[in-house]
Each structure stands twice: as structure tokens, then as C-alpha cells.
Amino acid sequence: MTEQQAGIKLTPIPLSAEAFAPFGDVIEVRESVQHYLINEGNTLRYHDLAQLDVAAEDGRAIVSIFRSTPLAQPISIKLMERHPLGSQLFMPLCETPYLVVVAPKGEFDASKLSVFIANGEQGVNYHAGTWHHYCLALEHLSDFLVIDRAGPGNNCDQLQLDEQILINPDY
Amino acid sequence: MTEQQAGIKLTPIPLSAEAFAPFGDVIEVRESVQHYLINEGNTLRYHDLAQLDVAAEDGRAIVSIFRSTPLAQPISIKLMERHPLGSQLFMPLCETPYLVVVAPKGEFDASKLSVFIANGEQGVNYHAGTWHHYCLALEHLSDFLVIDRAGPGNNCDQLQLDEQILINPDY
Numbered sequence: 001m002t003e004q005q006a007g008i009k010l011t012p013i014p015l016s017a018e019a020f021a022p023f024g025d026v027i028e029v030r031e032s033v034q035h036y037l038i039n040e041g042n043t044l045r046y047h048d049l050a051q052l053d054v055a056a057e058d059g060r061a062i063v064s065i066f067r068s069t070p071l072a073q074p075i076s077i078k079l080m081e082r083h084p085l086g087s088q089l090f091m092p093l094c095e096t097p098y099l100v101v102v103a104p105k106g107e108f109d110a111s112k113l114s115v116f117i118a119n120g121e122q123g124v125n126y127h128a129g130t131w132h133h134y135c136l137a138l139e140h141l142s143d144f145l146v147i148d149r150a151g152p153g154n155n156c157d158q159l160q161l162d163e164q165i166l167i168n169p170d171y
Numbered sequence: 172m173t174e175q176q177a178g179i180k181l182t183p184i185p186l187s188a189e190a191f192a193p194f195g196d197v198i199e200v201r202e203s204v205q206h207y208l209i210n211e212g213n214t215l216r217y218h219d220l221a222q223l224d225v226a227a228e229d230g231r232a233i234v235s236i237f238r239s240t241p242l243a244q245p246i247s248i249k250l251m252e253r254h255p256l257g258s259q260l261f262m263p264l265c266e267t268p269y270l271v272v273v274a275p276k277g278e279f280d281a282s283k284l285s286v287f288i289a290n291g292e293q294g295v296n297y298h299a300g301t302w303h304h305y306c307l308a309l310e311h312l313s314d315f316l317v318i319d320r321a322g323p324g325n326n327c328d329q330l331q332l333d334e335q336i337l338i339n340p341d342y
Contacts, residue, residue: 029236029314039305040250044238048321052232061223061232063260063296063318065200067215079211089234091316093292095265121264121314125234134210143200143292145262145316147234150219 007164008110010077012099012171015116015124023102023114023130025050027091027123050125052147053087059151066090066144068098068137077101077165080108080131081158086149090135091123093143099167100124101133108159115167131159178335179281181248183270183342186287186295194273194285194301196221198262198294221296223318224258230322237261237315239269239308248272248336251279251302252329257320261306262294264314270338271295272304279330286338302330 013019017026027049029035035046054061080103092098100116103109108131118124125147126132135144149155184190188197198220200206206217225232251274263269271287274280279302289295296318297303306315320326 027234027236027316029238038237039239042240042242043306045317046236046238048233048235050234052234061318062219063198063221063223064219065198065217066209067200067217068210069213071213091262091264093262093264093266123316135214145198145294146216147232147318 007166008113009166009168010113010115011168012115012117015100015118015122020116020124022104024087024127025125027089027125028121050089051087051127052089053128054149056085057151057153059086059149061147062150064146066135066146068135068142068144070137070139073169075099075136075167077133077167078161079158080133080161081156082129082131083149083155084129084157085153085155086128087125089123089125089147091145092118092120093145095120096139096142098138098142099136101136103131105129110161110163110165113165117171178337179284180337180339181284181286182339183286183288186271186289186293191287191295193275195258195298196296198260198296199292221260222258222298223260224299225320227256228322228324230257230320232318233321235317237306237317239306239313239315241308241310244340246270246307246338248304248338249332250329251304251332252327253300253302254320254326255300255328256324256326257299258296260294260296260318262316263291264316266291267310267313269309269313270307272307274302276300281332281334281336284336288342
């Protein structure tokens with residue numbers, strides 16, 4: 001690798017509730033969450049899986065669908081964002097894996113970036129202030145159900161990165 | 172058909188936002204909803220698709236996953252419910268069709284039951300007070316993302332039906 005090609009190379013690790021806890025919630029069926037039978041025994045309810053946090057400054061929760069186009073591989077991370085006034089939840093609707101790129105709240109630090117690969121049955125809920133990349137669909141055009149905040153005030157800070165940051169496509 | 176076999180037989184019709192409007196919202200990608208490009212042109216946002224209504228009596232929105240087992244065919248409708256204090260949204264996570272059985276708000280009237288078949292890319296949001304059957308998965312065990320209300324007060328009225336009501340399985 002020449003000097004000019006140097007930069008940060010990130011390798012995705014599998015998404016889990018424990019590893020993602022500093023950044024938000026993982027929305028999934030797992031034994032460790034409260035669950036119980038309802039509907040005459042025909043439905044298992046996995047209960048209250050995300051900390052929705054949207055009420056700041058007269059905010060309210062809204063539901064949208066994001067239809068996302070995969071980026072070219074290898075994926076280059078050039079832009080990060082955070083929502084200071086509310087959480088933002090993404091649930092995949094097509095059972096296709098996708099990437100989740102995050103960094104801790106507070107002053108952005110590229111050396112603290114983490115990349116997770118979500119299986120197609122896992123959603124994520126970014127807590128307010130968590131730095132994250134936008135939706136990184138893989139394989140094909142992918143729909144996500146999104147729960148985020150509508151309301152007054154600036155709720156999106158964006159940061160253009162000047163370092164070369166690539167996601168290792170071999171995972 | 173003998174006298175004893177008589178009863179109500181319901182035939183599902185395709186779910187659409189227009190037909191479902193008296194009961195709630197259809198959550199789907201369609202041209203008629205507000206949508207626009209975000210994320211450097213890589214994502215289409217279909218914006219604010221459901222009227223979430225969960226704040227009554229100190230309620231709050233929660234996110235759960237319902238894992239539903241299909242009922243035996245032909246499906247018999249014996250139990251209806253309504254949530255007087257909040258909306259309840261179901262979004263399928265496995266792209267599999269399912270049935271939606273509803274009746275208008277107010278005093279329950281079996282002669283006003285409607286059955287819709289949702290394609291696997293359509294969610295529904297029952298408005299507060301709409302009578303509905305619980306989740307009617309088809310084909311296989313199916314997961315749904317659910318957004319409903321947590322909070323004080325009784326938010327579930329159930330009604331056992333004494334008429335024989337079957338859903339025509341030939342649709």
C-alpha cells in the first residue's frame with residue numbers, strides 16, 4: 001500500500017444488542033427480551049424493544065419508509081450525521097443484510113468508528129446524538145420502516161470527512 | 172347449504188389506502204404519498220405514512236415484534252377487539268400476505284365486517300376504536316413490527332362473537 005492509499009479501513013462485525021448498546025437498540029426477536037403469548041396463544045409478543053425518544057421541543061414520532069440504493073463497493077465513508085433532538089429507528093422490510101456505521105456521541109472521532117453487519121431480521125434504533133452513516137443497503141434496492149422525530153428545531157448535524165475511510169468488502 | 176351451515180361468509184378484497192381509510196392507514200410505498208430524495212440521492216423517503224395516536228392518558232408509543240402463527244383454514248372469526256386509547260400499527264417483516272379483518276368504530280355490527288388481503292409490502296395502522304381481529308398471518312410463521320400504546324388505563328375491549336363467520340379461503 002502506498003502512502004497515498006493509506007487511510008482507515010473498517011471491517012464489519014456482526015450486530016448484537018450488547019455490542020450496539022453504546023449507540024442504541026437492536027430490534028429483534030431474542031430470548032433475552034420480555035416476550036409472552038397473546039391472541040389465544042397464536043402470537044408471541046416481543047415487547048417494547050426500543051427507546052423511542054422524540055418528544056424534545058414539541059417533537060412527535062412519525063413513520064416513514066426509506067427505499068435505499070446500495071452504494072458501490074468498496075463503500076467509502078464520507079459523510080456522518082447525528083440527530084440531536086431524537087432517536088431514529090430502521091427496520092429492514094426485505095430480510096436483506098445491511099451495514100450500520102456509528103461513532104460515539106459528542107465530538108466526532110474517526111478513530112472510534114464501528115461498523116456492524118445487521119442480518120435482515122435486525123433493526124437498529126440510533127439514540128439521539130449518536131453519529132451514524134445513512135442507510136447502507138446491500139445487494140439490492142431495500143426498504144426500511146423508519147420511526148423518527150418530526151417537529152421544530154434543527155435535528156440533523158452533518159459532517160463531511162476528509163480522511164479516506166473504506167469498509168472492507170470481505171466480510 | 173343447510174340451515175345449520177348458514178352464517179356470514181366473508182371474501183377478502185385487496186387492501187388499498189382508499190378502501191381502508193375508514194379504519195386506518197395503509198403503510199406502503201405509493202406515488203400518491205409525499206416522497207423525496209435524501210442521503211445524497213441514494214434514498215427515497217416516503218414520508219409520514221401513519222397517524223400515530225398514542226398520547227391519550229399519558230400514553231407513549233412502543234415498538235414490539237409480533238410473531239404470528241397462521242390459523243387453520245377456513246379461518247373462523249370468533250373474537251374481535253378494539254383499542255379505545257390508541258392506534259396500533261402492523262408492518263410485515265417477511266413480505267408475506269396476511270388478512271386484515273375490521274369493522275367500524277362504535278357499536279360492533281357483524282354485518283359491517285370487511286376483510287382485506289394485504290400484500291407483504293403493506294402495513295396497516297388501526298385507528299383508535301376500530302374493531303379488528305388479531306394478526307392473521309398466512310402461509311407460515313410471520314413476524315410483524317408493531318407500534319402501539321403503552322400507558323395507564325384499559326386499552327383493549329374484546330368481543331366474543333356468537334355467529335358463525337368464515338373467511339372464504341378461495342381468493
